[in-house]
Amino acid sequence: MNTVDEILDFAIEREQQAADFYSSLADRAQSAWMKEMLLSFSQEEMRHKGKLKSVKLGDRLLKADQHVQDLKVSDYLVDIEPTADISLQDALIVAMKREKAAYRLYSDMARTIDDPELKQMFLGLAQEEAKHKLYFEVQYDDQIMRDN
Amino acid sequence: MSLKDLISPFYVWQRAFEKPYTQKRPIEDRPGAPRYRGFHMNSEDCIGCGTCESICQNRAIDMVPVEGLEQRPGDSGLRPRFDYGRCCWCALCVDICTTRSLHLSNHYAWVTEDPDAFHFTAGTDPMPWNENSLGYRRDDDYHLLVHDRIEMEMLGPDESVRGFDEVMKGYTEEQAVLEADRCVECGICVATCPAHMSVPDYIRSVRKRDYETGLRLLYETNPFSSTCGRICTHRCETVCVMGYQGDPIAIRFLKRAIVDRVPAERYREILGDDVSDNGRTVGVIGAGPGGMSAAYYLRRLGYGVTVYEAQARAGGMLRYGVPSYRLPDDQLDKDIDYIRSLGVEVRFNTLVGRDVTFQSLLDTHDAVFLAVGLNQPSALRINGEEHPRVLSGLKVLDDVANGLDPGIGRKVAVIGGGNVAMDAARVSRRMGAEVTVLYRRRIEDMPADPDEIHESQAEGCTLVAQAIPVEIKPAASEAQVTIVWGEAEMVADDKGGRPRPVLQEDRMHEETYDCVIAAIGQGGQIDFIPSDYREQIEFKWNKFVPGDYQQTGLAKLFVGGDIANSRADAISAIEDGHHAARGIHRFLGGSADA
Incomplete structure (x- = not known):
């Protein structure tokens, strides 16, 4: 990936893959509300994809100057293998960990690259993923850890 | 006439230039x-x-x-x-x-x-x-107002931890009248009570020692008054105007003061619930407070009501989740037995999806009300959780309610800050254990009833706030388990939610216990609803989103209780049941004002 457009294409493809992941899981889900929940996750990823597309078209900027809180919830939860009977709790853990992996990927890329423009783009993408992770962590905190 | 007399009228003119005395x-x-x-x-x-x-x-x-x-x-x-x-x-x-x-x-x-x-x-x-x-x-x-609450006699902590006797002893008649006398009858509480009970009116009936009127007022909106007089979350008291300069009125206990003075045998005569049959039937799934409340109000409207209950006894979480020192069985039975006495049929040990299909309920009844509650404990989802000495809070309480020994040992850690956690902690104390409660947030953030938190501390439970469990490890003895937890710092939520705990990896602790009781939250289980029907129903997160009168997109299905509201307490479930009963009556052609 040598240009900003290539990086954005890569990131857009990743969002599409994430959306596909959740929608295929939704297809297999046994529980009605999990089906709906997973489809909403998929839609969320498609929104991210749309946002990146508008960045590529120059309609918006991707900034990396904002502090995004890391609640570290996914740090101490176990890895979950997604199954057809996945629960809301496990789906949220899967989502948090996927966003965290994406954040790490872009952060690592930003660290290893010298070109300032590309570095900035990776940092911007990393921040986006951090925001997505925070969204799922907050949902986990509110929906699952209600009594904790 | 002297000269003086002649000029005296002109003396007044000298006053005309002086500073006047008037404004x-x-x-x-x-x-x-x-x-x-x-x-x-x-x-x-x-x-x-x-x-x-x-x-x-x-x-x-x-x-x-x-x-x-x-x-x-x-x-x-x-x-x-x-x-x-x-x-x-x-x-x-x-x-x-x-x-x-x-x-x-x-x-x-x-x-x-x-x-x-x-x-x-x-x-x-x-x-x-x-x-x-x-x-x-x-x-x-x-x-002009009396700001101090009349204290209710209760067992001291040394005595209360020795057994499962009810801790709160109830007001004497004189105490109840004195407490009722403090109420200014403003009615601010009515809007806050999920069931919108006529609080000032029934408090007035206590003041007048007119318990028959009081009972009638209670049952207009709440057929679990003996229960709620003991364990209601009393949201009404949080807005009571007397709380601004002193103690809020003990609204919950004044409700109890009424039902404590009316024997169950007189309920039918006082409430005048002579029900007739209108020829239609409603199926109710779950005999918890939501289901039985719906059953009561539907029966009063003349519906034949059959309640399908998975457990051997009615009451739901009130029976299997609330220990008897807070809600004695006979008091819960007082409420439930009266509802059943009106002709409500309860089919015990009948799990929908296993013993009877959801479809058959739709086919059999003119409408169905579903209030199955949240009875699936959330897992900790941390490493080592499958250790046999990690127990579920709901299971511990269920065992105790069924007279079984949950096998907790002598040194217990409870994880969580809700009422299930507090009950599990206090039950453990009663079974002789030394109890530590680990909670991720601050004590003031605990969702448990403040009275429960206070009483658990008084009974000797140690509350450790801002403690995040991160791992469960085997201990030296197989009969024990080690928990690793880290301290948390609270960070503000930019979007206005409650403060969030963040693990501090440099401040970790390890402690070994005879068992760890997890009570971090619960979810629901409605897999018995066929997928074709589920697609017609709106859900958000893990809950139903009911429409007007608790009706779902599947027209014959109405829902309520913990699985359909965010408050997850008995009084809200009771109101959902009442509201759904009105909705079902309306759906089947009756008046919504019933």
């Missing part, structure tokens, strides 16, 4: 005395309780809506409007004001060409004295 109002101002009782002022602390209106002997005060001010929990949205054709400036309104928002300024004169200006709404109409710092204010040591 040239309104040209010249003369301030009132510092403590003068002038026009009213009202601060932002006013919550529109209307106690000023009630006490005014001249009927000079009306509570009126104010533009831009909305009704909200704990605030009627009304404000006092004063009629100065009637006011005698006695200041009783100031003396009684529950929030101390009302004062009298020392302004006493007001000249205007507007004849309607004789009325004004203090604090909201722009008056020149609104910022006045003088005038009459109630002295700190002068009280």
Whole structure:
């Protein structure tokens, strides 16, 4: 990936893959509300994809100057293998960990690259993923850890 | 006539150039005395309780809506409007004001060409004295209201941990009347109570020692009054106006004071529930407070009601989740037995999806009300959780309710800060264990009833706040388990939610226990609903999103209770059941006002 457009294409493809992941899981889900929940996750990823597309078209900027809180919830939860009977709790853990992996990927890329423009783009993408992770962590905190 | 007599009339002219003794109002101002009782002022602390209106002997005060001010929990949205054709400036309104928002300024004169200006709404109409710092204010040591709650006799912590006897002993009749006497009957609590119970009216019946009227008032909106008189989350008390300067009225315990004085045998006679059959039937899934509340109100409307209950006894979480020291079985039975006595059939040990299909309920009944609650404990989802010494809080409470030994050992860690966690902790204390409660947030963030938190501490449970469990490890003995937890720092939520705990990896702790009881939350289970039907129903997160009158997109299905509301307490489930009963009646052609 040598240009900003290539990086954005890569990131857009990743969002599409994430959306596909959740929608295929939704297809297999046994529980009605999990089906709906997973489809909403998929839609969320498609929104991210749309946002990146508008960045590529120059309609918006991707900034990396904002502090995004890391609640570290996914740090101490176990890895979950997604199954057809996945629960809301496990789906949220899967989502948090996927966003965290994406954040790490872009952060690592930003660290290893010298070109300032590309570095900035990776940092911007990393921040986006951090925001997505925070969204799922907050949902986990509110929906699952209600009594904790 | 002497010369003096002749000129004396002209002496008066010498006065014409002297300073007059009278005031040239309104040209010249003369301030009132510092403590003068002038026009009213009202601060932002006013919550529109209307106690000023009630006490005014001249009927000079009306509570009126104010533009831009909305009704909200704990605030009627009304404000006092004063009629100065009637006011005698006695200041009783100031003396009684529950929030101390009302004062009298020392302004006493007001000249205007507007004849309607004789009325004004203090604090909201722009008056020149609104910022006045003088005038009459109630002295700190002068009280017309009794601010201290009448304490209820309860077992001391040393005694309470020795067994499962009810901790709260209930008011004597004299105590109840004294406590009821403190109520100013403002009714602010009614809007906050999820069931909108007629609180001031039933408190008045306690004051009058008229328990039959009291019981009728309770059952208008709540057929679990004996239960709620003991374990209700008493949201009403959180907005009680008496709480602004003292203790809120013990509304929950006054409810109990009524039902404690009416024997179950007299319920039918007092409530006059002579039900007839209208030929239609409703199936209810779950015999918890939501399901049984719906069953009661539907039966009163003439419906044949069959309740399908998976457990061997009715009550749901009230039976299997609330320990008997808070809610004795016989008191729960008092409520449930009366409902069943009206002809409500409960099919015990009948799990929908296993023993009977959801489809058959739809086919059999004219409508179905579903209130299955949240009975699936959330897992910790941390490493090592599958250790056999990690127990579920719900399972521990269920075992205790069924007379089984949950096998907790002598040293217990409870994870969580809700009522299940507090109950599991207090039950463990009663079984002789040393108990530590680990909670991720601060104690003030705990969702458990504050009374439970306080009593658990009094009974010797150690509460460790801002403690995040991160791993479960085997201990040296197989009969024990080690938990690794880290300290948390709280960070503000930018979007206005509750503060969030963040693990501090450099401050970790390890401790070994005989068992760890996890009680971090619960989810629901509705897989028995066929997928074709589920697609017609709206869900958000793991809950139903009911429409008007608790109806779902599947027209015959109504839902309520913990699985369909965010409050997840008994009184909200009871209201859902009542609301759904009205909705079902309306759906089947009856009047929604029933």
